[in-house]
Amino acid sequence: MATGRTHRPATRSRGIPEATVARLPLYLRALTALSERSVPTVSSEELAAAAGVNSAKLRKDFSYLGSYGTRGVGYDVEYLVYQISRELGLTQDWPVVIVGIGNLGAALAGYGGFASRGFRVAALIDADPAMTGKPVAGIPVQHSDDLEKIISEDGVSIGVIATPAGVAQQVCDRLVAAGVTSILNFAPTVLSVPDGVDVRKVDLSIELQILAFHEQRKAGEETSAEEGHDAVAEPEPVVVPPAPRGTTGTTGRKGPDGDVPAVMPA
């Protein structure tokens, strides 16, 4: 397959582990809040609490960036804000295009989080001619015919896809062909991109399904409500699975536990 790359082993980014990179924005946010309150220094313990991680992890994370703390004292807030910003590449600003200005795209366009740190909405792009020229969050929507021109003229390297799933791959291909090398995908599809292009996805229904899984487990326990225990009870929702087709209902399948009960799913 031509475009069919899955995911690179994370560019081996000069040492900083991917998990650490993913937490740096969290630290940065907590530090920025401290900075606004003019707090001069902070201990790993305090900062970790503010960022919702444990302090050992935080210290190890920071150790990958260098030795920025002072033993017995803590970390200098301003200094760390700067170092993390620099590490994340937020000392330069990144023009971003948003493709697909429906409800979600419009919400993203209006989201304060962009301007806040290093990001700038360079253009809003939509395929619907009726949208063209209409200002959304103060920025006029441009037609997708001009996508390539916009990307190359503004030197855009980050694209946000907020289109319906059906066209997301095409949009992605065009973005990549035009020079975009980082994509944030809100469409519920797996995108194929060539090597060297990063894709991150944000997917509402996946998140909900993960929550539902755990929720179901909680309901299944239904024992000792107070303080966590073991008591591994089986949830076992009573419904019958569709008979395995293809091979017309022959060899008995082994379910996870025992065999199948009776009642139809919706």
Place this chain on the structure above:
Amino acid sequence: MATGRTHRPATRSRGIPEATVARLPLYLRALTALSERSVPTVSSEELAAAAGVNSAKLRKDFSYLGSYGTRGVGYDVEYLVYQISRELGLTQDWPVVIVGIGNLGAALAGYGGFASRGFRVAALIDADPAMTGKPVAGIPVQHSDDLEKIISEDGVSIGVIATPAGVAQQVCDRLVAAGVTSILNFAPTVLSVPDGVDVRKVDLSIELQILAFHEQRKAGEETSAEEGHDAVAEPEPVVVPPAPRGTTGTTGRKGPDGDVPAVMPA
């Protein structure tokens, strides 16, 4: 701290690893597409490609659910759809409330992903009295004064927070007090919840910052554009950090490499 729990070691959910759970929705989506095209069976290789993972991982994931495949043949699509749905708890439907009906909340309310599988928007809730009664995506917005009543009457256990960051923790506390045990948080804040409550977060600016990090690294390489190489070049954006305060500029800090260049950040 009363509410200050960080994150539990993932409920130890009767064996299925968390990483696997997070991929089940992906498999389910790919399988549903196959099912709609009436494909009867699929190999781990094909399905893995459709879901954007590698086949060994997929097989191992499925092995946690049970032995649902047939050697030499592959997996029965319908059967797997059913088994995964069941495992994820999607054979029942989950009423969900969305709190904070701004641009984003409205976009989420209108998102098809809800209805698609097991989820139902039970209520839209906003603190602005001007919104009350206004239909959004066909559902009338209710005032947040009634939050507790709505939750308990509808037996809602999943809440989506799409409010501004400033009120997210309060909203969260009220949701939890009213009986919600799973929260999907779109507000850019760390939420504290008691033990037994799951929180997942979706954060645009974190995602963008992670992309920016990698983007910066790519720009720093700027060597051998074709096919991946090593060539670990230093990016080194030229800017001066704020002098470490607190201790008035004494002991030299060791940056990650050498010492600091000259030019001010914005």
Place this chain on the structure above:
DNA sequence: GGTTGTGAACCGTTTCACAGCC
């Protein structure tokens, strides 16, 4: 006394590679 920075142990996840089964 307080707090960082970090080796070493630990744990969860991914990948490998092949036996087992159709």
Place this chain on the structure above:
DNA sequence: GGCTGTGAAACGGTTCACAACC
């Protein structure tokens, strides 16, 4: 011959615990 299911090895990340330092 083809494909699944799974031990075992490899990997990456987290946690522990303490020496180094202020």
